Amino acid sequence: xxxxxxxxxxxxxxxxxxxxxxxxxxxxxxxxxxxxxxxxxxxxxxxxxxxxxxxxxxxxxxxxxxxxxxxxxxxxxxxxxxxxxxxxxxxxxxxxxxxxxxxxxxxxxxxxxxxxxxxxxxxxxxxxxxxxxxxxxxxxxxxxxxxxxxxxxxxxxxxxxxxxxxxxxxxxxxxxxxxxxxxxxxxxxxxxxxxxxxxxxxxxxxxxxxxxxxxxxxxxxxxxxxxxxxxxxxxxxxxxxxxxxxxxxxxxxxx
Amino acid sequence: xxxxxxxxxxxxxxxxxxxxxxxxxxxxxxxxxxxxxxxxxxxxxxxxxxxxxxxxxxxxxxxxxxxxxxxxxxxxxxxxxxxxxxxxxxxxxxxxxxxxxxxxxxxxxxxxxxxxxxxxxxxxxxxxxxxxxxxxxxxxxxxxxxxxxxxxxxxxxxxxxxxxxxxxxxxxxxxxxxxxxxxxxxxxxxxxxxxxxxxxxxxxxxxxxxxxxxxxxxxxxxx
Numbered sequence: 001x002x003x004x005x006x007x008x009x010x011x012x013x014x015x016x017x018x019x020x021x022x023x024x025x026x027x028x029x030x031x032x033x034x035x036x037x038x039x040x041x042x043x044x045x046x047x048x049x050x051x052x053x054x055x056x057x058x059x060x061x062x063x064x065x066x067x068x069x070x071x072x073x074x075x076x077x078x079x080x081x082x083x084x085x086x087x088x089x090x091x092x093x094x095x096x097x098x099x100x101x102x103x104x105x106x107x108x109x110x111x112x113x114x115x116x117x118x119x120x121x122x123x124x125x126x127x128x129x130x131x132x133x134x135x136x137x138x139x140x141x142x143x144x145x146x147x148x149x150x151x152x153x154x155x156x157x158x159x160x161x162x163x164x165x166x167x168x169x170x171x172x173x174x175x176x177x178x179x180x181x182x183x184x185x186x187x188x189x190x191x192x193x194x195x196x197x198x199x200x201x202x203x204x205x206x207x208x209x210x211x212x213x214x215x216x217x218x219x220x221x222x223x224x225x226x227x228x229x230x231x232x233x234x235x236x237x238x239x240x241x242x243x244x245x246x247x248x249x250x251x252x253x254x255x
Numbered sequence: 256x257x258x259x260x261x262x263x264x265x266x267x268x269x270x271x272x273x274x275x276x277x278x279x280x281x282x283x284x285x286x287x288x289x290x291x292x293x294x295x296x297x298x299x300x301x302x303x304x305x306x307x308x309x310x311x312x313x314x315x316x317x318x319x320x321x322x323x324x325x326x327x328x329x330x331x332x333x334x335x336x337x338x339x340x341x342x343x344x345x346x347x348x349x350x351x352x353x354x355x356x357x358x359x360x361x362x363x364x365x366x367x368x369x370x371x372x373x374x375x376x377x378x379x380x381x382x383x384x385x386x387x388x389x390x391x392x393x394x395x396x397x398x399x400x401x402x403x404x405x406x407x408x409x410x411x412x413x414x415x416x417x418x419x420x421x422x423x424x425x426x427x428x429x430x431x432x433x434x435x436x437x438x439x440x441x442x443x444x445x446x447x448x449x450x451x452x453x454x455x456x457x458x459x460x461x462x463x464x465x466x467x468x469x470x471x472x473x474x475x476x477x478x
Contacts, residue, residue, distance in 0.1 A: 060380050090386035100381035104399050113395060114385035159381075166385060 010069075011036050011170055011201055012057055017066035019052060019225075026052050027063065028225040036169070039202045041212040044222035045248060050205045053222065054172045057203065058092045059085040071169055090118055093163030097175040099155045101147040101162070107134070108143045111162045119166065126165070133161035137191045153184030157191055164195075171195065173204040209252055213237055221245045260446075267447035270438055274451055277434035281459070284348065284430060285417040288355020292416070293409075295356060296363025303368045314364060321361035327422045330354035334426040347428040351420065359416045366408045370401035410467035414460045421456070431455055 012034040019027040026049045034040055044050045055061040057070060062079040069075070071091050073084040102110050111133065112126035121129075134140045137157040139150075147155055156176060163171060173192065177185040189211050196202055196215045206212060212219060212233065219236040221229045221244070229242040240246045302314035321329065334350040374397050382392035424433040435452040439445050 058384055060384065086386065086388065089384055092384070094381075094384040096377060096381060096384075098375075098377050100375075100377035102378065102381070102396050102400075104403070114387060117391050117395065118386040162385070172384075 009036075010034060011071050012203070013067075013069045014056075015067045017056065017063050017068060019049075019056065019061065019063040026225050027056070030066070030225075030227060032220070032227070034170075034201065034203065036201050037199050039196045039200075039215050039217045040204070040220060041216040041218070042203065042205045042220045042222060043207070043209075043212060043248075044228075048222045049225040050222045051174050054174055054203050054205055057170075057172060058089050058094055060094075090166065091168055092170045092172060093166055093168035094172040094174065095156065095159050095163055095176045097178050099147070099152070099159045099179070101155055101159055103147050106144055106146055107139075107150070107158050110147070110158060111165045114162070115165050129165055130161065133164050134158070136194070137161050138187070151184060152180045153187045156180065156184075156188045160188075160191055160195075170201045170203070173202065173206065175205050175207070177206065177208060207252065209237075209249075221248065223248075262450075263444065263447055266442065266444040267451050270435070270442070270444065270448045270451050273438040274431060274434050274448070274455060277429060277431035278455060278459070280348070280428060280430040280433075281417070281420050281456075284351040284355060284420045284423060284428065285413075285459075287352040288420075289359055289413055289416055291352065291356035292359030292363055292412075295360030296367050299360065299364035300367025300371070303364055304371060318361045318364050321357050322365075326354060326358045326419050327425070329358055330423055330426060347423075347426045350426055351423040351428050351430075354423070355416050355419065358419065359412055362412050362415075363409065366405050366412065367401075369408070370405035371397060373404055374400050406467065406471050410463065413463055413467075417460055417463070418456060 010033040012032065014030050014032040017027055017030040017032075018025070030053065032053075042050045042053060052061050056063050056068060059075060059079065063075075063077055065077050067074065070088045073087045073091075075081050075084055075088065079085070102113070105113065108127060108130050111130035112121075112123065115121045115126040115129065116123060131140065131143060134143055137160055139154050139157055142150060142154060142158070147158065150158065160176075176192070177188050180188065185208070189208065192202070192204070193211075193215055204212075204216075214233075216233050218230060219233055220227055221236070221240075221242065223242075223244040229236065229240060229245045236245070237249065240249055299314040299317050302310045303318070305311055305314075330350060333353050334345055334347060338344045378396050378400065379392055382396045383389070387395065420430055421432045423430055424436060427433065431452050435448045439448050442448070
């Protein structure tokens with residue numbers, strides 16, 4: 001596992017981050033540092049703020065106070081830093097629960113769009129990269145299909161390839177298997193496992209406890225917008241210290 | 256039963272050469288007006304969903320005014336009213352095209368707004384997360400999908416506007432109805448001539464319907 005030390009530069013640094021939805025305090029004084037190469041899994045009950053937390057990292061959610069630095073770019077509260085935000089989004093990939101593939105574009109065009117328009121790659125370079133990534137996630141033969149012609153598991157792997165095509169320094173996963181039929185969860189987790197092995201920095205929100213235990217360097221448990229507990233998978237699953245963590249684990253691990 | 260009046264087919268056919276010159280005018284006013292209306296509609300439709308409040312308000316004003324007043328009043332205002340303000344007469348063709356443009360533009364604004372707003376939020380989020388700018392996300396991801404959904408209501412508006420041009424006989428532009436009226440004034444064959452006029456509108460709108468259906472089918476095939 002990776003030990004967070006102060007000498008190592010963090011790729012994500014959150015200090016006293018607060019977010020409100022009206023009167024609801026969604027994130028409360030979050031302090032979080034993530035080092036390059038680390039795989040962090042965030043768990044917690046629904047509505048605890050775990051998705052909101054990772055959506056702050058690439059600015060899909062604004063926060064009201066605190067500081068957030070991603071790969072050297074500092075985001076200001078209330079979304080007032082569009083230049084830094086643009087840079088961050090170019091360097092941070094994201095996979096969503098609902099895949100969010102572009103239905104009007106073929107698989108290959110889904111993947112090549114951003115590298116061509118944002119990075120300015122030639123079409124042939126972008127296509128070559130896309131094909132290599134499709135091969136890596138095991139669906140090289142689906143390049144010319146449209147998203148609606150693919151299974152959920154295949155769509156999510158295309159979404160992963162699409163994010164990786166931008167050559168991100170950090171990958172965010174927002175419940176990547178929650179919308180999948182049970183028999184398709186494995187193929188997506190396998191692709192993520194491979195990515196973790198290759199040293200990608202990953203922040204994953206998931207309910208897959210077995211997967212979390214296996215790939216995470218660190219587990220963070222969020223309760224009511226606060227980091228209630230964090231630690232290595234062994235510490236976290238075998239000797240949880242926090243009462244909320246214990247009752248949460250008792251509920252999710254029972255069945 | 257005995258009718259003392261019967262439909263005179265020869266009178267109907269005889270009117271055709273006199274009605275046909277009206278068709279280009281009808282088409283010119285309709286499609287000329289709709290072309291401008293389309294751009295007006297995109298413009299105000301996007302203002303309508305702008306994050307800036309006074310721009311939204313401006314679009315709402317435009318839409319309410321031109322959707323909430325009769326197109327007949329609009330064309331009379333443009334043709335008879337505006338010249339008093341400008342001090343020079345307005346060509347009837349220009350007035351007709353302008354009336355269709357501002358009127359269809361109001362409806363098309365709402366079609367554009369509805370189309371864009373119907374695209375799931377996740378499409379925009381995925382685009383932004385890939386580093387696309389807001390403009391790029393709109394251009395490459397949101398708009399192409401929204402436009403496909405807009406085709407049926409746009410076709411509907413096109414057909415409505417084509418029929419609306421029949422009202423412009425009142426400003427003396429030589430479209431289909433006007434041609435019919437002039438012809439009837441000398442032959443008194445209103446039944447046959449208006450029947451033929453109706454058939455000609457039907458031929459135009461039906462053709463448009465078929466073309467639109469093909470366009471829609473191609474759009475669906477692309478997904």
